[in-house]
Amino acid sequence: MGQPTVLISGAGVAGPALAHWLAGNGYRVVVVEAAPGIRPGGQTVDLRGAGREVVTRMGLLPAMTERCLFQRGIAWVRADGTRRAEMPVEAFDGNGIVSALEILRGDLTEVLYQATRDVAEYRFGTRISALEEDESGVRATLTDGCVVEADLVVGADGPHSAVRQLAFGAEEQFIHRLGGYNAWFTAPDMIGLDGWFLMFQAAGGLNASLRPSHDAATAKAGLAFRSEPLEYDRRDLDAQRALLAERFHGAGWYCDELLSAAAQSDDFYFDDFVQVHMDTWSAGRVTLCGDAGYCASPLSGMGTSLALVGAYVLAGELGPAAALDAAGIAPALRRYETVMRPYVDRCQDLPGGLDGYAPMSERQIAGAASAMKWVQRWPLRRYAGRKWFSTAESIDLPDYQPA
16 A cells, blocks of 8 residues: 545534644645535634544644634523522533533634644535445545545534435434533623623523623623424524424513524524434544544533544554555554544543533522532532543543554
8 A cells, every 4th residue: 555545524623633643644634524614603612522532643733722712601591690609611621511611612623723734625615425435445435526535534514414425324323312402692792791601591492692702792602492393494594493483482581682693693593402322433444533434422522532633643543654555544443443442431521411501490400500619619519520421531531552
């Protein structure tokens, strides 16, 4: 085998992170992304635990830190704006619900892209439409008509992965629905957040939130609700906004204003809360990384760490390009799964599901807020730190030798 080629689908977090490690190990890397470029903005994600350590090993922590958001913590509020409970960013040594290092998803992906754009080939505005595998590798046909011959194809294209569907079959086999839907969008800061992530919960399983952005005049907004599975067109944003209006109109707090902002937002995104559960992430010379293979859902707060750690481990197990041959690919993919599986299982363990995020009754809302107060106090603080706020650190990262 000459210089091995790895074709990656997806330029979110996992794709460019994987490109970084593979290019450094001597691989030819091609990244395809359906969007016309790196998606800017997006919601807030955190860098904690093993994910932060991976960024440190990449040498990109200073660039990430420069772009981090100023946040004081999270507060649960009533309809009149008074606070039920708070959890400052310092809670649990910076590993609470709001971590010590929070960054907009678009800023994170931009840093990863800038670090890899000269060592990997990015092709925007196209995606993989067909895969044909034989003993020599994988022939990938793109929607723009181009064909890429690759030794390995990696689907890093999110929970509704097209690569997964091509290699493994329909997504309904792997999608585990958690019983709710979520919308993210940019909205005016109509409150004056001053660094606070504010969350309002209403009976019936409603959750509305605002959290800081770089621009003090705007905020990152969320509207989430519990529901049985709904039939809707993923491409019809107005229909999705109508689903929100049916549930949140008149719900209190700033919900009506958030509905107005959602109607005007140009970065509106709507999806159900899901996890991806698979017995294996690899089929021949196709494998999955990040949400495509093991989405833990936004409720976990672990999507970014899973993407970064998964990319690091996959590249590390493949090893230097010069030492890889065709016979070594399958064992490397098995080792990748062996290392990652316990971490994935821990990250996907959500004992309360949506119960704490979107309680159904006023009594449950008050109880959840009270619980957030108590877990920060002695003697529960130590137990809570180990049980719920140490997940990001629950993997011993291998020390892979550079090529």
